[in-house]
Amino acid sequence: MNTSDISKAQGHWVLAKMGKKVLRPGGRELTNKLVEGLSISSTDDVVEFAPGLGYTASLAISKRPKTYTGVDADLEAAKRLRGIINHNGYQIIHGNAAETPIDTGCKSKVYGEAMLTMHADHRKSEIIKEAHRILKKGGLYAIHELGLTPNTISDELKATIQKDLAVAIKVNARPLTQQEWSELLEKEGFRIKSIDTNAMHLLEPSRIIQDEGFFGALKIGFNILTHSDARKRIVEMSKIFRKHAKHMNSIAIVAEKI
Ligand SMILES: C[S@@+](CC[C@H](N)C(=O)[O-])C[C@H]1O[C@@H](n2cnc3c(N)ncnc32)[C@H](O)[C@@H]1O
Structure with missing residues (x-):
């Protein structure tokens, strides 16, 4: 969550600093579909990769799973979440989702947003x-x-989008087409159960109100207006998202281990 130099900070932490809580591309709407698709119940052992600020963690926990484990690579995010989620089999691990200390074959539901x-x-x-x-x-x-759309997007346009995103959000983001996301999961032994998509409207005013509520959006707007360094970054991000709006979307996939 390093935002000591706003001009160099990763885009999601700049938004978080301005008060934005929903940091995933498809907003609450796609998150709700993802949570529905997982059908979390009291018999589930759930793992969330990269809970970040904990928005989806609270949705998952509201279903009262048997256990919940969040794994986030950011120490500050993990510490902050530990202050909120630390009881009755619900825990937060600071670490890399690619190598967790979790035992083999013991969980029933795993999910992660805006991290791959x-x-x-x-x-x-x-x-x-x-x-x-x-x-x-x-x-x-x-x-x-x-996501990138359509599946036939040219390598050249893909490279331009990746370069523009890297400059704007200061993360080497590598979005993929629906076909590529599906193949990546299938290659590792999953069967695709459902796919939902939404527009990539993370910074569009209507989506901000939908995700954060009217007063939340108002507060974010005020914070952006009164922080010129963050405003500059957010305007740059917004320009790039709009420039590539036709070719970027958000995608939620639920897959089953076979
Ligand atoms: C864009 S934020 C998304 C946070 C949250 N999932 C959401 O959608 O609001 C990215 C988060 O992913 C975490 N992250 C990125 N790579 C990770 C990894 N390999 N293991 C665990 N966490 C990771 C970061 O620390 C950060 O909290």
């Missing part, structure tokens, strides 16, 4: 492999990530 996109394809595969390792057979793995 941040990694190169071989790192994405390592994280997907880890989800596969810790899940029981028949267990579900759900992802909510940044």
Whole structure:
């Protein structure tokens, strides 16, 4: 959550600093579909990769699973969440989702949002492999990530989008097409159960109100207006998201370990 130099901070932490809580590309709407698709119940052992600020963690925990384990690589985020989630089999681990201390084949549901996109394809595969390792057979793995569209998008345009995103959000984001996300999961031993998509409207005013509520959006707007360094970054991000709006979307996939 390093925001000591706003001009260099990762885009999601700049938004978090301005008060934004929903940091995933498809917003609450796609998150709700992901949570529905997982059908979390009191018999489930749930793992969340990269809970970040804990928005989806609270949704998952509201279903009263038997256990909940969040794994986040950011020490500050993990510490903050530990202050909120630390009781009755609900725990937060500070660590890398690609190599967790979780036992093999003991979990029934695993999910992660806006985190695979941040990694190169071989790192994405390592994280997907880890989800596969810790899940029981028949267990579900759900992802909510940044997508590229259509499936036939040219390599040239893909490279331009990746370069623009790296400059704007200061993360080497590597979004994939629906076909590529599906193949990545299938390659590691998952069967696709459902796919939902949404527009990539993370910074559009209507989505901010939908995700954060009217007063939340008002507070974020005020914070942006009164912090010129963050405003500059957010305007840059917004420009890039709009420039590539036709070719970027958000995608949620629920897959089953076979
Ligand atoms: C864009 S934020 C998304 C947070 C949250 N999932 C959400 O959608 O609001 C990215 C988060 O992923 C975490 N992260 C990235 N790579 C990770 C990894 N390999 N293992 C665990 N956490 C990771 C970061 O620390 C950060 O909290």
